[in-house]
Amino acid sequence: MDASALLRDRPETTEGGAPSLQRLIADRGLHAVFQPIFDLAQGRHFACEALIRGPESSALHLPAELFAAAATAQLTQELEWLAVETAITQFAAQRPSVRLFLNMSIGCLHASRQRFSEVRRDLLRLGVSPSRIVIEITENESVTDYSDLQDLLQEVRRMGIQIAMDDMGEGFSNLRMWSDVRPEFVKIDRHFIHDIDSDALKLHFVRAMHEIADVCGSALIAEGVETPAQLSVLRRLGINFFQGFGIARPHRDIAVANGCVPAIAADQGILVLPPPHRRAHSPAIAQLAHELEAVGPETDNDTVYRMFEANPTLGIVPVVADDRPLGIITRNSLIDRFARPFRRELYGRRPCTMVMDPPQMFEDAQSVQEVARIIGSLRGTQIGDSFVITRKGRYCGVGYLRELMAIITDLQIRAARYANPLTQLPGNVPINEHLEELLGSNRGFVAAYCDLDNFKAYNDIYGYLPGDQMIQQIGRLLAEAAADLDDFVGHIGGDDFIVLMQSVDWEARLRQVIRLFDAGLGQHLTAAHLLAGGYHGEDRRGNAVFHRLPALSIGCVRVAPGSELSHHDVSAALVEAKKAAKRTPGSTLFVERRNTQPRRPVPGTMDAAVAVPPAPTPYLN
Numbered sequence: 001m002d003a004s005a006l007l008r009d010r011p012e013t014t015e016g017g018a019p020s021l022q023r024l025i026a027d028r029g030l031h032a033v034f035q036p037i038f039d040l041a042q043g044r045h046f047a048c049e050a051l052i053r054g055p056e057s058s059a060l061h062l063p064a065e066l067f068a069a070a071a072t073a074q075l076t077q078e079l080e081w082l083a084v085e086t087a088i089t090q091f092a093a094q095r096p097s098v099r100l101f102l103n104m105s106i107g108c109l110h111a112s113r114q115r116f117s118e119v120r121r122d123l124l125r126l127g128v129s130p131s132r133i134v135i136e137i138t139e140n141e142s143v144t145d146y147s148d149l150q151d152l153l154q155e156v157r158r159m160g161i162q163i164a165m166d167d168m169g170e171g172f173s174n175l176r177m178w179s180d181v182r183p184e185f186v187k188i189d190r191h192f193i194h195d196i197d198s199d200a201l202k203l204h205f206v207r208a209m210h211e212i213a214d215v216c217g218s219a220l221i222a223e224g225v226e227t228p229a230q231l232s233v234l235r236r237l238g239i240n241f242f243q244g245f246g247i248a249r250p251h252r253d254i255a256v257a258n259g260c261v262p263a264i265a266a267d268q269g270i271l272v273l274p275p276p277h278r279r280a281h282s283p284a285i286a287q288l289a290h291e292l293e294a295v296g297p298e299t300d301n302d303t304v305y306r307m308f309e310a311n312p313t314l315g316i317v318p319v320v321a322d323d324r325p326l327g328i329i330t331r332n333s334l335i336d337r338f339a340r341p342f343r344r345e346l347y348g349r350r351p352c353t354m355v356m357d358p359p360q361m362f363e364d365a366q367s368v369q370e371v372a373r374i375i376g377s378l379r380g381t382q383i384g385d386s387f388v389i390t391r392k393g394r395y396c397g398v399g400y401l402r403e404l405m406a407i408i409t410d411l412q413i414r415a416a417r418y419a420n421p422l423t424q425l426p427g428n429v430p431i432n433e434h435l436e437e438l439l440g441s442n443r444g445f446v447a448a449y450c451d452l453d454n455f456k457a458y459n460d461i462y463g464y465l466p467g468d469q470m471i472q473q474i475g476r477l478l479a480e481a482a483a484d485l486d487d488f489v490g491h492i493g494g495d496d497f498i499v500l501m502q503s504v505d506w507e508a509r510l511r512q513v514i515r516l517f518d519a520g521l522g523q524h525l526t527a528a529h530l531l532a533g534g535y536h537g538e539d540r541r542g543n544a545v546f547h548r549l550p551a552l553s554i555g556c557v558r559v560a561p562g563s564e565l566s567h568h569d570v571s572a573a574l575v576e577a578k579k580a581a582k583r584t585p586g587s588t589l590f591v592e593r594r595n596t597q598p599r600r601p602v603p604g605t606m607d608a609a610v611a612v613p614p615a616p617t618p619y620l621n
Helices: 003-007 018-026 063-072 076-094 106-111 113-125 146-158 173-181 200-216 228-237 254-258 301-310 331-338 343-347 368-376 401-418 428-440 455-462 464-481 506-519 527-532 567-582
Strands: 031-039 044-053 099-105 133-138 162-168 185-188 219-222 316-321 324-330 361-363 386-391 394-400 445-453 487-493 496-501 534-538 544-548 551-559 588-592 610-612
Touching: 018 063, 018 076, 031 076, 031 254, 044 063, 044 076, 044 254, 063 076, 076 099, 076 106, 076 113, 076 254, 099 106, 099 162, 106 113, 106 133, 106 146, 113 146, 133 185, 146 162, 146 173, 162 173, 173 200, 185 200, 200 219, 200 228, 301 316, 301 331, 301 343, 316 394, 324 331, 324 386, 331 343, 368 401, 394 401, 428 487, 428 496, 428 567, 445 464, 445 506, 445 567, 455 464, 455 534, 455 544, 464 487, 464 496, 464 506, 496 506, 506 551, 506 588, 527 534, 551 567, 567 588
Parallel strands: 044 099, 099 133, 133 162, 162 185, 185 219, 324 394, 361 386, 551 588
Antiparallel strands: 031 044, 316 324, 386 394, 445 496, 445 551, 487 496, 534 544, 588 610
């Protein structure tokens, strides 16, 4: 395994610094530094990547300059192979217990195909099991023969060596590489890690990569991790392997590099990430197409009638000319016409176009929601039980209204499972899922129940539309006050909201919501009602009463780290906290400050709770 032997009979050149590079390779003047890869699930470094360096304080110290000079001198493969030898030798000398990631280009892999048996012998001689080696494929050249690459990598795998792919997301071609090579590890390009905590698009890209990795059986490694915020987001996405300056810097001594355990290992916070796009996927109308036999415009009515007679389940016959739909003939329409005396005898041999109806047509690429919206806007006489589906204007099939409505109903049910239709905030299922996740962690949090007081009276006086607008405003205020990645806002329904908060300044955020709600009441009420502090109306029994203006009551329950409270315990405590908040007139923030360690709170024991006085309400001063 001697790369310098390749240069013994090779004359030096004077191009592009080649003489010094040739001497460097012949003298084996490289060294490796090792950057750890951290395994969050195990809480330790599980591997290190070998990064090659030239002589200190020389023009060829950094790898970019080294490989640029090698490319100029056509010594790339010789330099790569020496880098592999150097890394393995220096890694083995330190006898670490982690894996070693080695960078190799596809070209070097192919050129070194005959050397791998020698590599295996040398690894065993050095006391390094081949199963601890991971070849990290660097994509610096295009692949034209994937089957040959698969065969080559299969030979490598038979030795026990695993495969990693570098810089996932850098180009479209490595998606093909991922699909065909099926590497054990895939490294996410640092571009997608930078600002992932503030760039929702990058977050969704990485989330998609994680889903693909689950299907392919690959483990994702996030490269270029530098900040705690990046680490937290990646951990929340389910990625367990990290590499970057935020984890540890490269070092010649692997033990020194591995000595730094990032703070993320102890951080068990449950971050609130932008949800996956669960906007109910609206399928194309093409999936509803039934390829019914069509007739031409010259077909007589008697022929169509016999078609209906021969097939009792047939309800419609399309009329098509040159693949273009002209109309539809329904069973009921034709039979009704022929039911009258002598109609079949008189009109049976006439062209079927005389009994056809104009078709309602939709292109197959249109979504079912779009088609349902168009049909819903039609007047009664225009709506039929079926419609024609076309592809670029040509007949494709027939769709039925009942099937369309079934799909729309299913989409609405799915959407309702995840989001409240009025505010588009997460509904009951996501709220429960997030609460269970928080309870399963070793992280304290605050649960808040937000409810409107005197809201029914407001609805009775002003109507449901202004009431909906007030609810939407509360949803916006809560969402704006929530800390990114820490606080979760959900809408149970009606005027009830749940907020699950990990932000340290949660109380100030909720107070701000109350202040803004009170200050904005003027946009929902008349000046006279504001001045009076309420309005006259009736109670549930029809008695005349004076109703106070709407107010926002927020009851909070603190859940301590390691609490044994269940989902039902928290819900019961929240109801009690909300009731306590509503006992104080006006907008109020009530914080239940009891110890939350007991398994089940006892209703009615509120002595240990402290009501936080509400901020002054402008219109009540």
